[in-house]
Amino acid sequence: xxxxxxxxxxxxxxxxxxxxxxxxxxxxxxxxxxxxxxxxxxxxxxxxxxxxxxxxxxxxxxxxxxxxxxxxxxxxxxxxxxxxxxxxxxxxxxxxxxxxxxxxxxxxxxxxxxxxxxxxxxxxxxxxxxxxxxxxxxxxxxxxxxxxxxxxxxxxxxxxxxxxxxxxxxxxxxxxxxxxxxxxxxxxxxxxxxxxxxxxxxxxxxxxxxxxxxxxxxxxxxxxxxxxxxxxxxxxxxxxxxxxxxxxxxxxxxxxxxxxxxxxxxxxxxxxxxxxxxxxxxxxxxxxxxxxxxxxxxxxxxxxxxxxxxxxxxxxxxxxxxxxxxxxxxxxxxxxxxxxxxxxxxxxxxxxxxxxxxxxxxxxxxxxxxxxxxxxxxxxxxxxxxxxxxxxxxxxxxxxxxxxxxxxxxxxxxxxxxxx
RNA sequence: GUGGGCGUAGCUCAGUCGGUUAGAGCGCAAGAUUGUGGCUCUUGAGGUCGCGGGUUCGAAUCCCGUCGCUCACCCCA
Numbered sequence: 379x380x381x382x383x384x385x386x387x388x389x390x391x392x393x394x395x396x397x398x399x400x401x402x403x404x405x406x407x408x409x410x411x412x413x414x415x416x417x418x419x420x421x422x423x424x425x426x427x428x429x430x431x432x433x434x435x436x437x438x439x440x441x442x443x444x445x446x447x448x449x450x451x452x453x454x455x456x457x458x459x460x461x462x463x464x465x466x467x468x469x470x471x472x473x474x475x476x477x478x479x480x481x482x483x484x485x486x487x488x489x490x491x492x493x494x495x496x497x498x499x500x501x502x503x504x505x506x507x508x509x510x511x512x513x514x515x516x517x518x519x520x521x522x523x524x525x526x527x528x529x530x531x532x533x534x535x536x537x538x539x540x541x542x543x544x545x546x547x548x549x550x551x552x553x554x555x556x557x558x559x560x561x562x563x564x565x566x567x568x569x570x571x572x573x574x575x576x577x578x579x580x581x582x583x584x585x586x587x588x589x590x591x592x593x594x595x596x597x598x599x600x601x602x603x604x605x606x607x608x609x610x611x612x613x614x615x616x617x618x619x620x621x622x623x624x625x626x627x628x629x630x631x632x633x634x635x636x637x638x639x640x641x642x643x644x645x646x647x648x649x650x651x652x653x654x655x656x657x658x659x660x661x662x663x664x665x666x667x668x669x670x671x672x673x674x675x676x677x678x679x680x681x682x683x684x685x686x687x688x689x690x691x692x693x694x695x696x697x698x699x700x701x702x703x704x705x706x707x708x709x710x711x712x713x714x715x716x717x718x719x720x721x722x723x724x725x726x727x728x729x730x731x732x733x734x735x736x737x738x739x740x741x742x743x744x745x746x747x748x749x750x751x752x753x754x755x756x757x758x759x760x761x762x763x764x765x766x767x768x769x770x771x772x773x774x775x776x777x778x779x780x781x782x783x784x785x786x787x788x789x790x791x792x793x794x795x796x797x798x
Numbered sequence: 799g800u801g802g803g804c805g806u807a808g809c810u811c812a813g814u815c816g817g818u819u820a821g822a823g824c825g826c827a828a829g830a831u832u833g834u835g836g837c838u839c840u841u842g843a844g845g846u847c848g849c850g851g852g853u854u855c856g857a858a859u860c861c862c863g864u865c866g867c868u869c870a871c872c873c874c875a
Contacts (some may be wrong), residue, residue: 379832383866383867386866386867437873438864438872438873438874439873441872442799442872442873443874459875460872460875487875489873489874489875491799491872491873492799492800492870492871492872493871494868494869494871495866495868495869495870495875496874496875497874498875501874501875502875503875505875572873586871608854633873635873635875636874640845644843645874645875652869652870653803653870653875654875655872655875656874657875658875659874659875672854678875679875680874680875681875682875683875684875686824695818707833707834709833739828739833739834740833740834740835741833741834741835742827742828742835743834743835744834744835744836745835745836746835747835748835748836749835749836752835753837755834757834759833759834760833761833769833769834771834771835775837776834776835776836777835
């Protein structure tokens with residue numbers, strides 16, 4: 379049987395849903411540009427190395443979630459699982475000038491995971507990267523921008539969770555410290571957590587089992603193993619957010635899966651999303667490329683999740699309706715032909731012009747006009763053809779008149795009937 | 799990758815102690831109105847009951863397999 383549906387975890391986006399996405403995307407373009415960010419469109423396909431080195435060899439994304447294949451030249455290519463690495467590659471290639479760039483992007487990402495609510499294999503993100511400026515105030519500004527973007531979309535009831543991962547050195551210290559603190563508790567922990575003590579001790583603190591939460595209650599916060607500088611950095615971010623009126627919740631358990639993050643990481647959650655409740659996330663990073671660490675801070679917003687959250691809150695945007703929609707109804711081939719020309723003229727003057735099937739009855743064509751919520755119908759049958767005119771019907775109330783078959787005359791008549 | 803739930807008309811779903819021709823609402827089409835929409839009424843089209851196999855006189859219904867969807871784990875947007 380031929381595959382009539384997209385691949386698992388991928389979907390056609392069509393109908394009214396597309397209109398919603400277009401609204402959100404348009405608002406994102408507008409808002410981000412007003413904040414001084416410029417769009418960058420990087421390839422969807424990249425050398426596998428870009429991600430493997432950028433995100434970290436041991437991350438779940440790289441180890442088991444990438445769509446990777448070998449091309450005809452024997453090179454290993456990967457469908458991008460996230461946007462940051464490509465943007466960094468882009469700016470790194472243009473030297474010092476690029477290193478203070480503010481760029482945003484928007485588009486599909488691919489991860490080969492099992493789909494569930496709010497998780498697709500092809501999903502879409504709008505994200506941005508602010509390079510340079512290793513300053514906590516930059517982190518706060520980017521976080522605030524992300525909050526503002528979601529608010530601009532109409533999303534309410536979000537929570538802002540923030541945490542710090544410290545520096546790479548801090549992370550080693552935290553891991554060691556946590557392992558020492560957790561080992562004595564191993565007996566009380568679940569099987570998964572006992573394994574996590576070695577593989578990912580931070581994760582133990584985030585276990586959902588009540589028994590594990592209880593057992594780790596007195597384990598010190600990870601930040602207690604970090605350097606004073608890192609703690610100050612994080613405090614400054616939190617204070618700056620507070621000064622901007624944002625209620626940031628320090629969340630020591632918040633872990634991000636990509637290796638490149640340093641210092642600030644955050645997530646914005648929404649209760650309408652189910653298990654995958656993060657609608658957006660981000661962090662400061664030091665992305666290794668060409669032997670250098672490139673500093674930046676960035677975020678990504680999940681389009682699908684944003685739409686889900688808006689939907690659950692009943693806050694989906696209303697796509698704007700074209701202000702003036704004209705429907706051309708024709709009876710027979712000759713009328714249909716004449717309508718083709720009139721339609722072009724009217725469209726050139728900025729009107730939205732739809733047309734019916736001239737081989738179908740007037741009744742069914744008017745039905746279509748109604749369904750398309752057109753404002754006017756222009757009717758052309760044998761009578762109108764003979765008299766070189768068209769019948770203009772105002773669909774709102776059924777009032778109608780005839781006008782000469784001339785684009786200017788029609789346009790003027792439309793304006794007049796609209797005002798009367 | 800692992801586990802649970804679900805696959806019946808274009809859509810949302812009834813129908814399963816196995817038993818005539820598988821139903822409804824919405825949508826779609828035609829008509830009631832010689833060339834006039836929305837409301838109403840009438841009529842109609844549309845189904846390999848996901849697919850394959852098995853049990854049975856007989857399967858949408860029971861069994862096995864498979865594909866797909868969905869939710870959750872892991873992890874992330």
